[in-house]
Amino acid sequence: MSTHGGRPLPAGAQQEEPRRRKGKGLSRRSLFAAAGAGGVGLAAGAVVHAAYGSAREPAPVAGVVPFHGEHQAGITTDAQDRMHIAAFDVTTQDRDELVALLQEWTAAIEAMVQGQEIGEGGATSGDYDAPPEDTGEASDLTASHLTVTVGFGRTLFQDDGGARFGLEGRLPEALIELPHFPGDALEEARSGGDLVVQACADDPQVAVHAVRNLARIAFGRARVRWSQIGFGRTSSTSAAQATPRNLFGFKDGTANIKSQDADDLAGHVWVSGAAGAGAWMNGGTYLVARRIRMHIETWDRSPLREQEAFIGRTKRTGAPLSGGEEFTEPDFALQGRGGPLVPADSHVAVAHPSNNNGVRMLRRGFNYTDGSDGLGRLDAGLFFIAFVVDARTHYVPMQTAMAKHDALSEYLRHTGSGLFAVPPGVQPGGYIGQTLFEV
Ligand SMILES: C=CC1=C(C)c2cc3[nH]c(cc4nc(cc5[nH]c(cc1n2)c(C)c5CCC(=O)O)C(CCC(=O)O)=C4C)c(C)c3C=C
Numbered sequence: 001m002s003t004h005g006g007r008p009l010p011a012g013a014q015q016e017e018p019r020r021r022k023g024k025g026l027s028r029r030s031l032f033a034a035a036g037a038g039g040v041g042l043a044a045g046a047v048v049h050a051a052y053g054s055a056r057e058p059a060p061v062a063g064v065v066p067f068h069g070e071h072q073a074g075i076t077t078d079a080q081d082r083m084h085i086a087a088f089d090v091t092t093q094d095r096d097e098l099v100a101l102l103q104e105w106t107a108a109i110e111a112m113v114q115g116q117e118i119g120e121g122g123a124t125s126g127d128y129d130a131p132p133e134d135t136g137e138a139s140d141l142t143a144s145h146l147t148v149t150v151g152f153g154r155t156l157f158q159d160d161g162g163a164r165f166g167l168e169g170r171l172p173e174a175l176i177e178l179p180h181f182p183g184d185a186l187e188e189a190r191s192g193g194d195l196v197v198q199a200c201a202d203d204p205q206v207a208v209h210a211v212r213n214l215a216r217i218a219f220g221r222a223r224v225r226w227s228q229i230g231f232g233r234t235s236s237t238s239a240a241q242a243t244p245r246n247l248f249g250f251k252d253g254t255a256n257i258k259s260q261d262a263d264d265l266a267g268h269v270w271v272s273g274a275a276g277a278g279a280w281m282n283g284g285t286y287l288v289a290r291r292i293r294m295h296i297e298t299w300d301r302s303p304l305r306e307q308e309a310f311i312g313r314t315k316r317t318g319a320p321l322s323g324g325e326e327f328t329e330p331d332f333a334l335q336g337r338g339g340p341l342v343p344a345d346s347h348v349a350v351a352h353p354s355n356n357n358g359v360r361m362l363r364r365g366f367n368y369t370d371g372s373d374g375l376g377r378l379d380a381g382l383f384f385i386a387f388v389v390d391a392r393t394h395y396v397p398m399q400t401a402m403a404k405h406d407a408l409s410e411y412l413r414h415t416g417s418g419l420f421a422v423p424p425g426v427q428p429g430g431y432i433g434q435t436l437f438e439v
């Protein structure tokens, strides 16, 4: 296994150039790191650059996911292996302060995804008598394919006192309050939020650094309401990625929408042609977040035959129980001795588009473990994230069906929930959410 700074790198991660200070070429530590890694030529060139200012741009950093574009990154981006997601409550009442926060977040995210420290002074080159602008724990790490995706909760637009931030008439109809589903055990402190920030990266410290810096920038204007760390992806979002496994040990993401599926993305994920209150969402999507605790000790005591019947696929290959290989379409009509080979109450049968009005979703969830619960059981599960064009058609009916008919529900408990409007991507010079506040 390759290592970086003594720590193992996740599978597939490349040894990349470490983080730089914004606009200042490579930082000193980066120069030493580059030289130490056999990058003598790079280090020498960078010394020239550092000594003579911006005579030429620093070499491009590998592992950078472009920030600007039609859609925000972190949705169809190849799912990284680590995530830190945080929801914020906005504490200021001032619209200009909220816009300024989004502008500052945009600048910080732009820097961080390029592997740069944030602010002019970065972690160590600012005023010695002031707190550093960058918290510093990612200073020797690479860009790590960091993406930061930002969304807006319904409560940003209105609360009990009425409209907030002058956003009357801007609440999209699709940004509903999710209904209570049978079996929900939602915790207030793990649900809702005015803003959401989903940071994904190959390196967990890079994802945590991103959320931490955004929380620091938000001080006095917004505070973290809940946050969750995910340690392993449970979806592939590209045909080139292998399908990972969830904590039940099954391949998860097989039938997911992939970045190559342009028609499915257009029909099931991206908002387009919206008029009126939600017109600012064109090019955006809706993020559904559910913290789903899995009763893994009970699961681990159930026979393989039952486990496969609950999912509707084989544990080894992920093929449907009706036969074939992983990517073979399930045949729900094919009968065995005791009924359909893919049981009608299996997860795959209940979630399949053929039983859901043709609806599909882009799933991008993560495994999580938050220690144990004091009763010897792991507090572990799936932090479910899906991107959908409209939760009213693409999430609520499916979740309702799962809660009622999905045998797997017996092993699941939903403890956190959120629905967020994810605005379109940012153009150079713009900021996240600009269409909401200015168009
Ligand atoms: C409401 C949406 C969904 C929730 C919540 C959900 C939770 C959940 N899923 C698994 C494990 C698997 N899910 C699989 C497929 C699958 N799941 C959903 C939706 C929700 N899952 C969909 C739409 C699909 C695809 C259905 C299809 O088109 O065939 C699979 C099979 C492999 C795959 O296709 O990804 C597994 C395994 C768990 C453990 C879980 C909650 C903890």
Ligand SMILES: [Fe+2]
Pocket: 347, 351
């Ligand atoms: Fe599922």
